[in-house]
Amino acid sequence: MTTGGTVSEVSEGISVLAHSVLANVANKWALLVIDTLGTETLRFGQVKSRVTGISHKMLAQTLRNLERDGIVDRTAYATVPPRVEYRLTEAGRELQRTVHGICHWTRSHLDHIETARRRFDAADA
Amino acid sequence: MTTGGTVSEVSEGISVLAHSVLANVANKWALLVIDTLGTETLRFGQVKSRVTGISHKMLAQTLRNLERDGIVDRTAYATVPPRVEYRLTEAGRELQRTVHGICHWTRSHLDHIETARRRFDAADA
């Protein structure tokens, strides 16, 4: 590293944090979980059944990361069997609006993308 | 598998595509590249220097995936040295608006998140 200035150190520190946040937020499972939660309060199992294809492990991990970043709120009831509810925080709901935009864009462009892929794959053949 | 109906086969086929699209779009580098392109037309090297921390390989890979999905447009000029320009397609610009929302949310919530993380990490200690 040839930088060595305090300014660049600070700005790099910020970008490191930003990158780690993006790594948590900008991945398939996190997006789907955030979009699924929406304005609802759901139990672990409910989220799992609504997010198609997510594994038990990945859901737990994703929820923990989102909780850690203050995006989802976790409430555990000390009952038997245990009951744990998840909901988006205020910041989480702000994020959810733009996240929903991506999910919506994806769904509405599926056929567009499929043909684009076919053209691309045929081109370099 | 106990499903076996044509309906579920079709819906699963759709979700498989959706998941693969999300896997391309919903990752750190793709988001940053899309947000960086914005409304501009940039050369490979320009994108690379603007997306902090991306490696040569990941940029090439990300741009190829985005091109394949019809999100970015690639124009190569047969000059020496070669000159390749990237810009968002129409669909890509639609996506860019919501992607920008995520990047903006991340940037404006950095300190909020940092404190949330500290509280979380301190709690389970």
Next chain:
DNA sequence: CAGGATCCCGTACGATACTG
């Protein structure tokens, strides 16, 4: 300069099993 090919390590992720 753009970008593919190869090597190699670390991590993500699924499956499974165990605890409260």
Next chain:
DNA sequence: CAGTATCGTACGGGATCCTG
């Protein structure tokens, strides 16, 4: 039911070298 721990495999992603 919710969550953690362990294991094994497969993929992500960086470094490096090579081509048009």
